[in-house]
Amino acid sequence: MASRLIRNRHVLGWVQALPLTAVLLGFLIAPIAMIVVVSFWGATEFSIYPAFQFDNYEFLFGSPVTYRVFGATLKYALITWALTLTIGFTVAYFLAFHVRSLTMQIALFLICTIPFWTSNIIRMISWIPFLGRNGIANQTLISWGMIDEPLEWLLYSDFSVILAFVHLYTLFMVVPIFNTMMRIDKSLLEAARDNGATGFQTLLHVIIPLTKPGIMIGTIFVVTLVMGDFITVRFMSGSQRANVGRLISNDIALLQYPSAAATAVVLLCTVLIVIAVMLRFVNIRKEL
Amino acid sequence: MERRPRSFYILAMFFALFVLFLYGPILTIGILSFQGPQGGLTFPMNGFSLHWFQDLFQQQAVGDIWGAFRRSFALGLMVMVTTVIVSVMAGLAFRKRFFGSGFVFYAAITSLVIPSILISLGVGLIFNQFGLRIHWATSGFGSQLTWTLPFGLLIMFAVFNRFDKSYEEAARDQGATAWQTLRFVVLPIIAPSLIGVALFGFTLSYDEFARTLLTAGSYNTLPLEIFGMTTNVTTPVIYALGTLTTLFSFCIIGVFLLAVWIMGKRRAQKGSDAGKAL
Numbered sequence: 001m002a003s004r005l006i007r008n009r010h011v012l013g014w015v016q017a018l019p020l021t022a023v024l025l026g027f028l029i030a031p032i033a034m035i036v037v038v039s040f041w042g043a044t045e046f047s048i049y050p051a052f053q054f055d056n057y058e059f060l061f062g063s064p065v066t067y068r069v070f071g072a073t074l075k076y077a078l079i080t081w082a083l084t085l086t087i088g089f090t091v092a093y094f095l096a097f098h099v100r101s102l103t104m105q106i107a108l109f110l111i112c113t114i115p116f117w118t119s120n121i122i123r124m125i126s127w128i129p130f131l132g133r134n135g136i137a138n139q140t141l142i143s144w145g146m147i148d149e150p151l152e153w154l155l156y157s158d159f160s161v162i163l164a165f166v167h168l169y170t171l172f173m174v175v176p177i178f179n180t181m182m183r184i185d186k187s188l189l190e191a192a193r194d195n196g197a198t199g200f201q202t203l204l205h206v207i208i209p210l211t212k213p214g215i216m217i218g219t220i221f222v223v224t225l226v227m228g229d230f231i232t233v234r235f236m237s238g239s240q241r242a243n244v245g246r247l248i249s250n251d252i253a254l255l256q257y258p259s260a261a262a263t264a265v266v267l268l269c270t271v272l273i274v275i276a277v278m279l280r281f282v283n284i285r286k287e288l
Numbered sequence: 289m290e291r292r293p294r295s296f297y298i299l300a301m302f303f304a305l306f307v308l309f310l311y312g313p314i315l316t317i318g319i320l321s322f323q324g325p326q327g328g329l330t331f332p333m334n335g336f337s338l339h340w341f342q343d344l345f346q347q348q349a350v351g352d353i354w355g356a357f358r359r360s361f362a363l364g365l366m367v368m369v370t371t372v373i374v375s376v377m378a379g380l381a382f383r384k385r386f387f388g389s390g391f392v393f394y395a396a397i398t399s400l401v402i403p404s405i406l407i408s409l410g411v412g413l414i415f416n417q418f419g420l421r422i423h424w425a426t427s428g429f430g431s432q433l434t435w436t437l438p439f440g441l442l443i444m445f446a447v448f449n450r451f452d453k454s455y456e457e458a459a460r461d462q463g464a465t466a467w468q469t470l471r472f473v474v475l476p477i478i479a480p481s482l483i484g485v486a487l488f489g490f491t492l493s494y495d496e497f498a499r500t501l502l503t504a505g506s507y508n509t510l511p512l513e514i515f516g517m518t519t520n521v522t523t524p525v526i527y528a529l530g531t532l533t534t535l536f537s538f539c540i541i542g543v544f545l546l547a548v549w550i551m552g553k554r555r556a557q558k559g560s561d562a563g564k565a566l
Contacts, residue, residue, distance in 0.1 A: 013386025020378040027430040031410020094299040117491035126313035228403020
């Protein structure tokens with residue numbers, strides 16, 4: 001009886017998936033549920049109390065700040081997406097179709113991925129000596145005579161925020177796009193050339209359509225990382241710019257948890273809608 | 289070999305610039321961490337010394353860097369081991385398409401794309417409201433797993449999608465039990481990928497910031513400690529710390545990659561005798 005139970009694929013499957021399910025229930029589903037619940041609670045200056053009121057949402061949707069900040073968040077996401085896609089696609093294209101030996105491909109690919117395994121905070125800090133008022137960029141431009149005074153907008157601006165996003169997240173584009181490109185049958189490219197297609201036509205009509213799943217996966221990563229970020233915007237803008245993540249973290253710092261929770265619920269819904277739309281175009285499990 | 293087209297050289301230039309973009313800033317702070325004792329946060333170099341590295345090893349005015357490092361290291365190991373075991377088990381489970389696998393899969397994807405601050409906030413709220421003590425080894429540990437496990441799971445999908453089932457069938461045909469098949473056939477074949485999962489588990493935990501922010505409690509992990517320093521330390525000591533911890537990360541990555549490489553070598557040496565018998 002017991003051995004028959006174990007041989008049942010549903011039972012065995014569940015036993016093997018149990019640890020993962022337990023972690024996800026305890027540290028993903030339960031926290032989301034808690035946030036949804038707390039978003040209806042009330043808060044005093046020092047504590048929060050259970051209630052069922054829509055005050056937090058009314059305040060959120062009634063404030064022009066909310067719309068401005070959501071707008072800014074989408075702007076960051078859109079610009080970062082366009083830049084990481086362009087750079088990531090070009091890099092992956094070079095690695096997949098122009099580097100000829102597999103060893104070289106793996107080596108160059110690793111060079112692109114290693115920064116992913118190092119600290120994001122340090123990678124942000126490392127831009128300061130570069131972009132600061134007396135930083136390398138300004139000193140170089142002045143010595144070349146291109147500018148007379150240091151540019152003020154290099155650090156602590158939208159520019160530095162987006163630069164840091166691109167710096168941190170481009171490899172989330174490179175990896176899935178490279179992965180899909182490596183599975184394109186090379187004979188298709190030969191067929192295109194034999195039929196008289198130019199390199200550009202092959203790129204446009206063969207490679208890009210076949211790379212779409214990789215592009216989608218990269219897009220999902222970049223868009224969600226940027227939309228959920230709060231630390232890059234805070235650090236790289238010197239606290240002068242806002243996005244939704246910062247709205248939440250400011251509320252948390254003021255112990256206004258119900259208000260933070262309401263904003264978090266709206267952010268989560270926004271992100272999930274964006275993902276749901278994109279998932280319609282790609283089957284993730286098939287692409288791995 | 290045919291001649292390389294002109295586009296090759298343009299793309300190669302682009303790639304070189306991209307690598308410079310990736311590594312340039314970190315090299316800059318690597319150089320600046322050797323500033324002289326009077327040196328500042330930007331160039332020019334004011335002398336050349338190990339002053340700021342020595343500073344790290346002395347009593348700190350703010351924070352407890354080495355305590356934070358020990359905690360991050362211990363937590364990284366905990367997360368790494370858990371990630372490998374749980375991912376392999378889940379990977380095996382998903383091959384069976386059990387009832388409810390769709391739900392678990394989408395939960396894992398949600399875990400990957402959910403803004404990190406929600407995990408931080410939600411776990412913090414739960415622990416507070418239920419009177420549990422927030423600690424890096426409990427709430428922090430669980431929160432980090434929501435980030436490392438989906439990566440582990442995706443790698444396992446990639447591994448099992450390419451897995452040749454005939455090896456298992458052969459083992460079964462020779463009379464191996466399910467456990468023997470797993471232990472002596474499946475695990476050795478997927479071992480190099482497991483090193484990859486371990487690398488993700490350790491490094492993502494070691495550098496994790498947003499999900500640990502509200503879930504680490506009164507004892508900071510290293511990234512939290514470093515972030516705290518950015519607001520009140522204005523000397524190159526922060527570059528020295530950044531350089532050291534980045535070097536540490538490089539060493540860890542190197543060890544893992546070396547392990548994969550050695551494993552591949554040994555495998556090639558032993559080789560397969562398939563088809564060589566009479």
